[in-house]
Amino acid sequence: MRALRHLALALMLAATPALAQNLRIGIQSPPSTLDPHWLLNLSNTGALRNIYDTLVARDAGMQLRPGLAESWRVVDDTTWEFRLRPGVRFHDGAPLTSADVAASFQRVPNVPGNPNPYTIYLAGVTGVEVVDDLTFRIRTTGPSPILLTNLTQIFIIPRSVAAKGNAEFNSGEAAIGTGPFRVASWSTNAPLAMRRNDAWWGGRVPWETASLVPIPNDSARIAALLAGDVEFINNVPLQDAPRIQADRRFSLFAGPSIYAVNIYPDVERPNPPGVDAGGANPFADTRIRRALSLALNRDGIARQIMEGFADPTDLAAPPFIFGSIPDRPVPAQDLNAARALLAEAGFPQGFGVNLFCSPNRTPRICQAVAAAWTRVGVRTTVEVVPQATFLTRRNRREYGVFLSVFGSLTGETSYLLGSQLHSVGTVPGLGTLNFTGLGTQATDALIQRARATLDDTERARQLRALMQQVADENLIIGVGLLRSVNAGTANLATRARADEEVLAVEIAPR
Template sequence: MRLLPSLALGVSLFLAGPAIGQNLRIGIQAPPSTLDPHWLLNLANTGALRNIYDTLVARDHEMKLVPGLAESWRVVDDTTWEFRLRPGVRFHDGSPLTSADVAASFRRVPNVPGNPNPYSIYLAGVTGVEVVDDLVFRIRTSGPLPILTTNLTQVFIVPRSVAQLGNPEFNSGQAAIGTGPFRVGSWQTNAPLVLRRNDAYWGGRVPWETVTMTPIPNDAARIAALLAGDVEFINNVPLQDTGRVQGDRRLALFAAPSIYAVNIYPDIERDNAPGIDAGGRNPMKDVRIRRAMSLALNRDAMARQIMEGYADPTDQPVPPFVFGAIPDRAVPAPNIAQAQALLAEAGWGQGFGLNLFCSPNRTPRICQAIAASWTRIGIRTTVEVVPQATFLPRRNRREFGLFVTVFGSLTGETSYLLGSQLHSVGTVPGLGTLNFNGLGAPATDAAIVQARATLDDAERARLLRALVQHVVDDSLIIGVGLLRSVNAGLATLTAPARADEEVLAVEIRPR
């Protein structure tokens, strides 16, 4: 798009680029809903809060584990891990990081009242923290827990002085104290999050004095803000604008494979699941119906046409490159005739009706394509896009009989999805926390627990792959496609496109 002369002048002046030590303005699609690092696990929150808080173990932009607040760790025995903290790390209030802070943070994670999506899945199997001294502590587990270090990349550490405080105190800023590269300047719900440089950051020189993360949920407005010079960086570039960014020498596109998958979640438990028009029955309880629904999808066309090539088709609910996924699985082509035959075989040749509930986060156009594919085989499907503010609470109350949303394998291992979504609810602490579809069976639960406790990496990978294969074969969770991390900024900046799609201001640097 050709810019008006006044706009072009403003951009050209601005695109000289900010010098190190100045301010960085970032336009983000989804704002954080909290400053509490243990409240409401989702990308919008973790992506913002990782600028403020640190974890014991960290991830680089390719999801590889690297030391965080813990400089080293070792396995003592099957139920004990010993960690050593970095010396000299201080919280934003000046207090030193000690093992007691770690113990207090671990105790807080599962005990935040009314938490709609807790972080407790990451501490499943952890029975306690033993403080050895200020810098050394031991984590006790109920059995072998080889994924402990992976899970700890999601557990933020706060000072013990605030660990007893609640969500309101964190959101007010009173308790929002971390060890990260930035401290909180100001924040209100749906308002910019202003961050100030932590000059005492243990990780080295922080490139920006101030970072402002401004919510710009509208795609067109976000790209316009970058073009107008109102921000220097944006995340989740509108796919229809990637070509424009790539063709503009003043801008740079930062893209890489993502861990986020678009998945379909059918209720396989309830006859009266909301949104199903089938005479009081639930056809999706029949595996043949779910397989027909999967066979009807043209995943390749969705990835190429709807997602502008910035997605990869798949029918497994996790990226093929994460630990425990099926790395070489061919994506099935759509087969309308076979799908219709399965419907008829299951006694639903006349079809039935469905309401497909859809998250607004990058999925509405995909939902429309899914609905068209199902209607073509006789499953009359309508789409209801649910506002982001109510989507998660309604999902948690199981008000959706069938929904589409984006799920990220945040730990880089399939055990996260399998443990939280495939395991039965309420049978093992910390597992089944995101199971809103009635999935789970005793044999499957036992296989998940076994895989999570297997120390040998090759054997654990085999067990996890078998579970993913079970999910795919029975279409328990129907994978549609893998998204890509696509950000943009001034050509004077450099930034890795993180596979977890988080935006870490400390990684955005002047060239």
């Protein structure tokens, strides 16, 4: 690994991409692991997709396309057959075979201590049957129309490292994929240095080396781009976007995003943490949740707080993805109606809450929400939880109400509904992100039915009905949809991805 560390240092010291043929990307949130099956979140998947591939891929607009699998077919209601691309090799030179796929699938649910596993994407999958080196069959418990969509999130690794743990991947020993770049060096909060995979099946990789440089501070990330320390940055601070756009030395790359800012009230426990309501849980009452929604000025948040780089909505997922509601009107702020609903529900004097907030792009939104709620009598303080502990505390259900960003990573609402609306612990892989006590037998059955409906038109209708319920009952309170906003030097060309991932192979010199 000493040689790899020397390479990483050379990448960081390179003065220009022309000399080093290196693309330096300043990223807001660095990956926390090189293990492709550990801790599902954007920071990890966005970085690791530069190294690992999936059977099915998606383009910048979330449309599916062949990945490592060149073709597939439905054999029967419980069987899909896939054909791998011939000639694909892992970074260590080993050929990709069906046995590697089987080992990857088997590993996903068996990574010990995983704080946010990828198992939601294998819900309903019972196993992988190897037919021959390039042919395999995926067995499911029933019809699985969303299988292809889910497979865009399952990274394939060689079976030779499938038994390795998180530590071996993070050291680089097991971090072997088939992607456009191979790992040169990485450590926590240090740049992820990568070298071009000249044998990549996807075509020519435009950069000899690429590095993902962690720059969490917004001002520092902008400064690094302006100073030439990096050639590209993600998550442009919205207040700086007009300045970048007007500077001919740079280009702004913006587009729709699958990420929504949502509020998650605990609807289950009698006295949830951070709620001061005399031992009661006001969030269990639909009227209270509706009052909280009506108190919000979504247009103002999108226009003023988000500098116009957001779209107001009360939906928990973007209206443009499969199974969402494309034409739902945005509720107008109505403070009097909110106060009336609070009084009707037995809280004419309001109550107190501590709004727990992720630090990732949401603190200013949290402050706006707190101010709006306080105006109607819900006395709200904001606690911004450090990113390192936000998910851990959320998983332990230490929040009575929290605000965070959620991405519909599959491009279909079945992901949100299956992970957050379905009851916990009743069906393997479902309810894995349900931290607010949602779920009834009736809604669980509807979610399972939709996930098993093969006809796209009928499945979309069922999913829209469930999304309507979530919005109408404010089970998850949507605030707004973010936009994907990146920037780079004027000699670069790319398209902002709706999933907000930054793939170095998709950034090209003009």
